[in-house]
Amino acid sequence: MAGYRFKCKDIGMKCDFEVRHASSKDELMQIAATHAKMAHNMQTIPQDVAAKVDSAIRQD
Numbered sequence: 001m002a003g004y005r006f007k008c009k010d011i012g013m014k015c016d017f018e019v020r021h022a023s024s025k026d027e028l029m030q031i032a033a034t035h036a037k038m039a040h041n042m043q044t045i046p047q048d049v050a051a052k053v054d055s056a057i058r059q060d
């Protein structure tokens with residue numbers, strides 16, 4: 001099954017969080033945003049972090 005993947009580690013976080021099988025980039029970003037809020041205390045994702053996340057997204 002195709003899906004989008006992302007690992008916090010890929011943007012330099014010391015964190016084992018990983019998103020797998022997201023059906024779209026939008027869905028992945030939503031999951032990542034929720035994680036960032038809970039785990040990294042980011043109420044909103046800064047532009048530079050969003051750009052890093054975007055370039056770290058892999059597609060199966």
Ligand SMILES: [Zn+2]
Pocket residue numbers: 008013015016017035039040
């Ligand atoms: Zn994380």
